[in-house]
Amino acid sequence: MEVVHNKNSQTENSTTKPQKSMSPWAMARRKFMKNKLAMISLSYLIVLGILSFLAPYITTADISRVNIGDMSLAPSAEHWFGTDTSGRDVFTRLLYGGRVSLLVGISCTAIILFIGTLIGSVAGYFGGAVDSMLMRFTDFILNFPFLVFVIVLNAILFGIVSGVWVLIVVLSILGWGGVARLVRSKILSEKENEYILASISIGCKPGKIILKHLLPNVLTTVIVQATILFATMIVAESGLSYLGFGVPQEVPSWGNMLAASQQPEVLQNMPWIWVPPALVLILTILSINFIGEGIKEALNPKSYR
Template sequence: MEPTVSHESTPALVKPTKPKSQSPWVLARRKFLKNKVAMISLIFLLTVCALSILAEPLTMPIEDTAKINIREIGKTPSAEHFFGTDKSGRDVFARTLHGGKTSLLLAFTITISVITIGTIVGAVSGYFGGWVDNALMRFTDFMMNFPFLLFVIVLKSIFLESGTATLIFVISVLSWTGVARLVRSKVMAEKENEYILGSISIGCSPAKTIFKHLLPNVMSTIIVQATLILAGMIVAETGLSFLGFGVPMNIPSWGNMLNEARSPDVLAIKWWIWIPPAAVLTLTILSINFIGEGLKDAFNPKSNR
């Protein structure tokens, strides 16, 4: 007797789907977008940058912000002058926007220079090691011995007629050492991985190995460090300009505007002259620090997903 064959449909075996692998950059972007404080800070920073870039069409040409207007001296905030006027009759609102353009442009330029110099020195030192590492690190130690503030003040005193280019050059030359040491340590740890050894074994040049394989894998650390340096450069420019050794006084910047707060009557009575640039400066630095913390948490694999 032949066995009966059941015609009932048997459930098909469903193969489990493998989760899609995501790159660290995709995961970091998702984690950063979920950080509300970092996102609010990023929106605020972008708004400040946009208003600073559009300072001239929104208010007046930058040349007009340096002109003295005797009829408008010391006016309080009004519909005509949103932030009032200073002791020279200049519009504080226009100077705040133009000052932001100057301070942010200087800070971004110096940060890019510092990151570029420090990354190149640190990557070359960490990759080659040996006498190259010793020579570059001893030179880095030598540069770290220069007192930053004193050296900048001395050079600015020598070159009294110099503009912002000298300030950018001096600060960039003296500020790359920390980035170089950080990148060096990351590169030395990264170059022991198999993909770097494989790149060397197939004959890739050192430059190709460094820029195509090593640096992309330490770029997250560099980006986080860049945000911290950006905030520090804004503080450095403001402090030097406040002391009279930064941006020339005929160019509006947040530091030059705060320089007027050294006058007792301005500090105590004419609050509208220094509070707007001080408030924008403080909020900008806080926003950059919050963005840096958000990026640090986003690129940290040990943080909660």
């Protein structure tokens, strides 16, 4: 009886006794680690995350107090990236802004994935009336005019939920439609496989079939979608904050910092105020996309690097 080994396990020491085979996940992780661009991007994001998270320990400058004496100073040893038009240290605000932007990105992605996967998988698996009902509801959400509803919901939720969480809730409520549709379509095709029939016949209940059999097999698409979503949400936060409908103005975020460039004088003569947040934002989005690309490649069994 011949057992077909995969290439990786043969190169490893084949002398060890019954060793566990690599799960498809472990193989994907291995492939991902070999992708240089994705690994650099990942390290950048991790460093950025750590810096933002530890912001209070790294800089001691006050982020909110207006300091008339230090207005619009160019970069120097004391203020690495200079100060903005209100005399606040740009570097400090950049770190604190990263906190907000990353928080918005991560929380929105998590909430959206949860709602979208739940609704999509239930609709896809059960089909019929359940499917029609959930999908019409999804269409309804998808048809909301985004900007108008962000502004309206922001006004309604203001005071009920505090600070950035208003924006997180709003973005999540409006954002899960695409994920739900994606997951549903994937489940629809996956559930036609005979192993789903098999799992019914061996007595699995619907919840178990969805969680143990269907979701692991559609997760690859969901993960790739999640990275795109993460980037989109950070951009959405920045865009809305730039327009003044996002995070409250006193809270530093990359979008709020960019909003300063609305003044022509800042845009022309004080690049240190808006270039750092813009640069960090671009790098973050880029690296998220590289990571997404890397994951996609790692999860694709047909690609070899």
